[in-house]
Amino acid sequence: MKLTVTAAILATLGLGTAASAESLRLSHQWSTADVRHQVAQMIADDVAAADVDLEIQIFPSQSLFKAREQYTPLSRGQLDMTVLPLSYAGGQQPAYNLTLMPGLVKNHDHAARLNDSPFMEAIEEIMAGDDVMVLVHGYLAGGFAGKDTCITAPDDMEGLQTRAAGKAFEQMLAGAGASIASMASSEIYNAMQTGVLDAANTSSASFVSYRIYEQVACYTPAGDYALWFMYQPLLINKATFEGLTEAQQAALVTAADRAEAYYLEEAKKQDAESAQVFADAGVEIAEMTREEFDAWRALAQETSYKAFVEETPNGQQLLDLALSVD
Secondary structure (H helix, E strand, C coil): CHHHHHHHHHHHHCCCCCCCCEEEEEECCCCCCCHHHHHHHHHHHHHHHHCCCEEEEEECCCCCCCHHHCHHHHHCCCCCEEECCHHHHCCCCHHHHHHCCCCCCCCHHHHHHHHCCHHHHHHHHHHHHCCEEEEECCEEEEEEEECCCCCCCHHHHCCCEEECCCHHHHHHHHHCCCEECCCCHHHHHHHHHCCCCCEEEEEHHHHHHCCHHHCCCEEECCCCCCCEEEECCEEEEHHHHHCCCHHHHHHHHHHHHHHHHHHHHHHHHHHHHHHHHHHHCCCEECCCCHHHHHHHHHHHHHCHHHHHHHHCCCHHHHHHHHHCCC
């Protein structure tokens, strides 16, 4: 009791020890070698260097929350920050499914323009209703691989058994005449090895990390044109951010600007490096043309986009906003 009274008197006189730093918890599903962890670590390091009494504790590899279970605790203030594919929360907010939609994003520079557009403002307005806000925008891309043939246009998918990354891609590829085999990226290698799969669609990073180059004849990387882009931002609970001091908010925003630029460059680098890995392994590299991209988008309009509009409140308005960004 005497210690408590003494501490209270010292605090009143301003003679006590300095207040402990505000601590925020950031959760994600990836390893510490992943670019998304590196983006989070940049934020934590820059904020620490700013010396504003703010600490960010990072919990990687699903050590705090499971991969698909992070958005709800974030919106409830049970988690402060996360990096996640926003489409994981498509069950709570169907509009988020538009952030993993074939042909909506052409390339990384186009993705950057989308991030700074009325489309993203509309998505962020929905987030705000869930007490969530974006600190760092970021898209990662992917491509196609064929066991025996190159896949650049819709006609190339006819009759193939393929794995697609996401429901919207399954709808589009089925529209191209493919048969769909649903599985995790980690299962692609064995499925190709055993003849279950003829083709696969996944991220550039997964194509490399799961050594798919050992099982395919041709790879279509994300280049000037690509179909698979997935929005994977770093988010913060809005009330948590607004409860910070002005100096702490400024440090976070400054750190986020630097991290976003890094994220964009690393995403481009991942695509280029994946193409090099496949080429070095003797795999043919096939680039998608503008005409082929336009053919895929036309097919998506009839399949994936149509389904999205039918299932989503204000779906057509959101889709039009996204398609208006050139």
